[in-house]
Amino acid sequence: MATEIVIGSLRPKPVVPPIDHSYQIVSPGDIITTDTGFMRGHGTYVEHDVIKSSVAGVVERVNRLICVRPLRTRYNGDVGDVVVGRIKEIGQKRWKVDTFSRLDSILMLSSVNLPGGVLRRRSAEDELMMREYFAEGDLISAEVQSLFGDGSLSLHTRSLKYGKLTRGCMVAVPPALVKRRKTHFHN
């Protein structure tokens, strides 16, 4: 079978849309504003009453709050987000889940649906049977229930639509490109 070979220089270049200059781009150390009336948000820090950027990205101003969002970063979770994670390890009454964030997310044993009813009390046998439900390496979908003090996420699968994911293909995309929507399940 003949193969078509395209020389790199002759390949049509991807069309890049023209740069929109309405966004303010900053790099680390740039002064965003000297106005003291603003509050500083993510991606900024204050030095001598001046708000400076700490990352390279786009400046977002919401009323009096200034943030800078980098375009490539780890996943920063929020309550209510639907995530896909991989079980990393099994601990005491909890699973540690890798969600590509700064810290491992936690799925508590009390946050999963066990057979036998929703309000069943977790016994010692349940703890020993944790590997039967989710083992290391399993892919699960879950929702963020809350955040711990250090920023790690607490997940739950207390719904039929969440749980172990089987028979499919996982595609990893940078978190900055995923928009938060009302529903993340599509058929």
Next chain:
Amino acid sequence: RTLATSMEYLSPEGLRIDGRRSHEIRKIVCKMGIIDKADGSGYVEQGNTKALATVYGPHEVSYKSKVVHDRAILNTQYSIATFATSERRARIRDRRSIEASRMIREVFERAVITDLAPRSQIDIYVQVLQSDGGNLCASINAASLALIDAGIGLRDFVCACTSSCIDEIPIVDINYVEETARGPDFSLAILARSEKVLLCHMNSRTHVDHLERITNAAIDGCKDVFTVMNQTVRDRTEGQIATISVDAL
């Protein structure tokens, strides 16, 4: 026994061995985001010296005993590739590499805003792919770009440059031949805009009168490096924005 005269390194017209003037830095090339697997990556070429840095993190700390509850810890590794020098290196990690790793860690512990990622770890791996003087400084510049690429908070760009002194004339960004000459080889890393010194290192001996001259030359060199690094970061950010649709921003 012939004495190598200083004229060899700096001609009467003020040209150095590679044709540069005393205040000129070498041709510098900066690239970011070339290694997909890493959270951030940076590549810097200063003349013939090439350094590649990759950053992973912030992520969970590998050794539970090293967790710090209120900030991120840095793990750095510096190495020179075996093919980087004219003679193939037998050892990859020697004492100098370990010392340079520690110096890089101390530089970025001051530059990275570590309070934003408590209980995590940030890995910085730098490798010198081709060595022609100013290895440590090129590595620091590459690591700086890699951290910015990874979206990790920094107080400012960290820019590094070497300098030396020939017949009391300060020269900037020395290459390997100038490094092995009799004069001092001074490395300086600063926060670009505030000029706060993060690294100040010299392997040789020189008279204290030369110190201010060499330091000022190095600061000017760092600012020149900063101009190129800043432009690289801006171009890359603009390029990234152009490929994201308006809704997603």
